[in-house]
Amino acid sequence: MTEDLDRATVTAAPADALPAGSPRMTPRQRLILAVLLGAQFMIAVDFSILTVSLPVIGNELGFALGGLQWITTAFALASAGFMLLFSRIGDRIGRRRIFLGGMALLILGSLVGGIAPNPAVLIVGRVAQGLATAAVMPAALALLTTSYPEGPLRNRALGSNGALLSLGFAAGALLGGVLTDALSWRWNFFVNVPVGIAILICAPLVIAPSRAEQAKRLDLPGAVTVTLGLLALIYGLTGAQTHGWESAQTLVALAAAVVLLVGFIFIELRVPDPLAPLRVLTRKTVKWGNLAGLVTLSMQSGLAFLLTLYMQEVLGLSVFSTGLAFAVVGLGVFCGGLLAPKVVAHFGPRGTLLLGLGVQAIATGALALAGDRIGVGMTIVLIGSAIGGFGHVWAVVSYTITATSALPDSEQGLATALTSMTQQIGFTVGIPVLSAIAAAKIGTPAPAERAHAILDGVTFGILIDAALCVLGALLIGFFLRPKDLAASRA
Structure with missing residues (x-):
């Protein structure tokens, strides 16, 4: 070949390989x-x-x-x-x-x-x-x-x-x-x-x-602008964790990202063969699907940071024991992934997205009850994180389906790049955002009060995490209507 x-x-190959009406691979x-x-x-x-x-x-x-x-x-x-x-x-x-x-x-x-x-x-x-x-x-x-x-x-x-x-x-x-x-x-x-x-x-x-x-001419101005804009965005987000959100380095990088990405949009409106056609970017399924992905991924990565801080600094667990605890989270994610196709078949992509964000929010909010006793705390962490893993992976799967459905093969590259980029940015943004929230609550405690202050900061960060998942679900429920998915399939 x-x-x-x-x-x-x-495009025809998959249809030819699969007998009509058969759901088996x-x-x-x-x-x-x-x-x-x-x-x-x-x-x-x-x-x-x-x-x-x-x-x-x-x-x-x-x-x-x-x-x-x-x-x-x-x-x-x-x-x-x-x-x-x-x-x-x-x-x-x-x-x-x-x-x-x-x-x-x-x-x-x-x-x-x-x-x-x-x-x-x-x-x-x-x-x-x-x-x-x-x-x-x-x-x-x-x-x-x-x-x-x-x-x-x-x-x-x-x-x-x-x-x-x-x-x-x-x-x-x-x-x-x-x-x-x-x-x-x-x-x-x-x-x-x-x-x-x-x-x-x-x-x-x-x-x-x-x-x-048809191999069209590459949109070089758009390619340079969006690449530099994304580099500035990720540099600013990762730098915020080290230098703080108010540092000149962070603010300059984020400001440059805004300027470059806005410039990219103007370029795409004017070039004959745009790198990212705005007809794809403005589809409600693509736009709101990726927003949901950004919420679920950023809040899950930020939660991993908060739980690491909690288990090591409050409960005194070792690095290896902390890793074992996250293996339970991974088990919940894996089991949730196995069930995801059935959940999507029953509730549809939009319904599964709302269900996933809702389960993630409730399970995350329950972690605020963990406290400083290792037996109670770890029981809540393991059960809550595993249940939250189900909701998280349902949200991940359904946002990917929503953001890539009803598009021709020629636009699948752009759509899947956007979903993959959402994953990257989500993994990156959650930690600096929630760590800054927790750090502001922790302040500079005396050594004797350090563990208690960290517990307060982590608890506050966990509640904000859950609230943002709820907000994401509300936005999706209000702005992404069932008719939008039906229209995209038409």
């Missing part, structure tokens, strides 16, 4: 799902696998205390900043091509990070991993949505995808801690290599090549 297969052939579709979900799970793990290893890496390689955050920031900048650009390149050169190229870059970046002798080389490896993420995530999701006809099969695939993404993010810290304790922090990088090679070998055998019907 060649990459010059026209779009009509590729063919063996080929199962293989496609396994390959794409394997790649997505790797990417999700990479978000958090280095979290508990940062102090060890800093001590061994000689990172300055202020430079340690660049291990995380470099990855976030590259992945979110270039995602929209790479997705549109994939639409033009073939999504399978950019998927395979991204996987190859991920393997290379992981090798560089694993053998890094100094901070500079490790940061180069993390940037390569981030760029690979920007290429792989939207391409994998677009290949997934175009490999299954819209309906139960696609919903089942997206349910598995959402479950593994959330599970990978939750399990990354635990896996990183185990590898660091048992072997070395370098295996947090090396673990990607054999899995990546296996995906590189299998993907060309099961995934058909695809290409846009």
Whole structure:
């Protein structure tokens, strides 16, 4: 096969492979799902696998205390900043091509990070991993949505995808801690290599090549503007956690992001072949679906930070015990993902979105009752987090379905890039926002009052988290009406 297969052939392939009226996946579709979900799970793990290893890496390689955050920031900048650009390149050169190229870059970046002798080389490896993420995530999701006809099969695939993404993010810290304790922090990088090679070998055998019907000229002004704008946005958000929201560095970066992203919109209104056609961006399903995704993902990542602070600083748990607790959250997410297609089939994408945000809000709010007694506190944390995991993954799956449904294959690259970018920004924004809220409540207590003050700050942050989930559900319920989804299918 060649990459010059026209779009009509590729679009017809799933329908031809699946007998009419049958809800079962063919063996080929199962293989496609396994390959794409394997790649997505790797990417999700990479978000958090280095979290508990940062102090060890800093001590061994000689990172300055202020430079340690660049291990995380470099990855976030590259992945979110270039995602929209790479997705549109994939639409033009073939999504399978950019998927395979991204996987190859991920393997290379992981090798560089694993053998890094100094901070500079490790940061180069993390940037390569981030760029690979920007290429792989939207391409994998677009290949997934175009490999299954819209309906139960696609919903089942997206349910598995959402479950593994959330599970990978939750399990990354635990896996990183185990590898660091048992072997070395370098295996947090090396673990990607054999899995990546296996995906590189299998993907060309099961995934058909695809290409846009016409390779249009790339919107270079739009590409440069949106990439710089996203880089400034992520830099400002990640910097806020280190320097504070009122620092000049944070304010300048966020102001630059606003200017550049507004400029991007004006450019897209004027160019003949825009990078991101506004007819897609202004669809209610795309707009409100991604807003719901931003709420659920940012509040879940922020909650993980608050619970880490609570378990270690208030209850006195070790890093490893904290990681084990998050494994329970991951179990809830995984089980919720398995049920997600049935929930979507019963309630529809909009109803599942509202249900998911509602369950996440209630379960999160219940965590405010944890207190400072380890037995009661951990019981509430484990049960509440597991139940919240169900709601969270239902919201993730339904926002992905909502934001990518009823679009032609030629626009799936943009739609899936937006959902992937929402994931990146959501993972990034939740921690600085909720940490700032908690820090403002904690203040500067005396040493004897530190644990009590932290408990108050975490409790306040948890209540704000739950309130924002409720607000998100109310906005979706009011502005995204059932008729909007019906109209988008027409």
